[in-house]
Amino acid sequence: MLPDELPLPKPNIGRLTAAHTSVVTEQRVLLQVDVSDSEAPDKAKIKASGPQLVWRVSGSASGYVEPRGKELYLFTTGPGELKLSLEVTGSNGTCSEKTIELSVADD
Secondary structure: OOOOOOOOOOOEEEEEEEOOOEEEOOOEEEEEEEEEOOOOOOOOOOOOOOOEEEEEEEEOOEEEEEEEOOEEEEEEEEOEEEEEEEEEEOOOOOEEEEEEEEEEEOO
16 A cells, blocks of 8 residues: 555656658558556555557547557548547556647648
């Protein structure tokens, strides 16, 4: 058990970048993502699983994230301004979030 005054460690999103930030619709954009799961200082907790990644696309543009082999890609499907957010839930239940912005032009 952690002392009350000690906050739980959160997962770290070291990097979330897109190969390009100005793209067109129907484009596949390589994402670079580095995520690490934080451990409790006393290492006493039971680790049930690794970090869980949830992707959220918002703004006037549309798209989705999909893995291809060992890489992650953003597929753009509609023009406008796109905000791509990554929420990571660590093995201890704490969360971190990071957002990047892209401009998607009509093809």
